[in-house]
């Protein structure tokens with residue numbers, strides 16, 4: 001079957017199998033920032049934006065995305081340059097496998113803080129990011145970078 | 154072998170969706186998050202996103218939540234944020250992660266009656282009903298206590314709008330994990346008194362259930378001796394069992410403690 005999606009601002013038509021999950025399709029189509037970690041809805045490395053909201057691409061049937069808008073880390077990299085600099089300055093990345101998914105979440109979180117849906121404090125930021133696991137770092141470097149980037153005191 | 158879907162349809166009306174569901178091997182899709190974890194074959198997957206059951210609104214004294222509303226849509230809806238001091242807003246915030254709540258649907262969360270559900274525990278503590286396309290409207294407790302309507306579509310969750318105080322509690326090994334046991338309590342505020350108590354314990358590990366005896370006792374009074382009696386009645390009335398996480402006995406004791414905290418919060 002065919003689906004049409006607006007991916008990183010551009011409409012594309014893809015041939016998919018009805019059993020495909022969005023993660024499978026995105027990686028097949030070359031969006032390699034989208035990582036397969038747990039593949040069961042827990043680690044957050046597969047996070048993308050669907051119609052502007054963060055969602056787990058490993059847990060969404062691709063067929064249901066026909067007509068929807070998807071944004072991957074590739075699509076927001078320019079806007080998130082300051083964030084990437086903040087991460088580098090803290091020496092936060094180790095293997096980097098979790099980074100694209102986390103970047104998509106931080107992008108969404110910044111918007112949620114701006115429109116008043118999430119409070120700008122440590123606790124609220126940590127709770128928002130609970131679904132993004134990192135198996136290398138122990139989180140502290142990322143946390144410092146994220147708090148700095150968001151201006152959390 | 155992962156989930157296999159042979160054919161996918163996105164009908165425009167509930168009537169058509171219901172008709173298609175009657176075919177052998179046809180199944181409803183919610184947010185598809187849990188479907189993902191199974192390894193069965195679905196001959197015809199029916200996506201409800203276009204049938205018009207995603208809205209949240211107020212009608213005839215109820216907050217109506219369409220079965221295809223996402224948990225996050227419900228959590229952040231004004232009617233829910235304002236209900237019982239944001240009780241459901243807060244309870245839903247403990248359902249896994251932001252990224253999951255943006256996908257998982259209200260229907261897909263209620264219909265399977267999962268024992269581990271935090272959402273069902275929290276909602277059951279409020280006077281609420283579910284509506285199915287063919288089977289019609291029923292109390293949430295009746296839905297949970299009886300066989301699920303076969304080959305039917307859940308269309309709505311309805312929560313009675315009245316002044317209530319409520320509290321949801323859980324015990325987990327870590328906050329980003331499933332609840333090992335959870336509990337929720339609510340009571341109606343009427344002329345400075347608390348009436349119509351509802352007491353729920355879930356993840357026993359069986360699905361959330363009302364403790365009707367505890368409710369009766371609290372309706373009689375909610376001083377210390379009544380509270381003690383209600384907690385003991387709950388421990389006797391509800392079934393607790395062992396699983397790989399915890400023993401039933403430990404769950405029963407923790408449920409008592411959670412209940413005490415929840416009742417305390419409701420009384421204020």
Ligand SMILES: Cc1cc2nc3c(=O)[nH]c(=O)nc-3n(C[C@H](O)[C@H](O)[C@H](O)COP(=O)(O)OP(=O)(O)OC[C@H]3O[C@@H](n4cnc5c(N)ncnc54)[C@H](O)[C@@H]3O)c2cc1C
Pocket residue numbers: 040041042180181182183184185186187188189201220221247248249253256257258259260261262263264265269270271272273305306307308330331332
């Ligand atoms: C990794 C993970 C962690 C989770 N953690 C928690 C947690 O901490 N607390 C908690 O409470 N819950 C938790 N859940 C459960 C979650 O809240 C959802 O209930 C679940 O993901 C299913 O939602 P869905 O909309 O994707 O349903 P789907 O997977 O699409 O459907 C589930 C079932 O419901 C049926 N169905 C769906 N909609 C309807 C309808 N309208 N009418 C009839 N049948 C229908 C489907 O046919 C299917 O059998 C978790 C789920 C996952 C995957």
Ligand code: FES
Pocket residue numbers: 035036037038039040041042043044045046047056057058059
């Ligand atoms: S790969 Fe999707 S949550 Fe882990």
Ligand code: FES
Pocket residue numbers: 093094095096097098099133134135136137
């Ligand atoms: S840096 Fe390796 S998983 Fe996060």
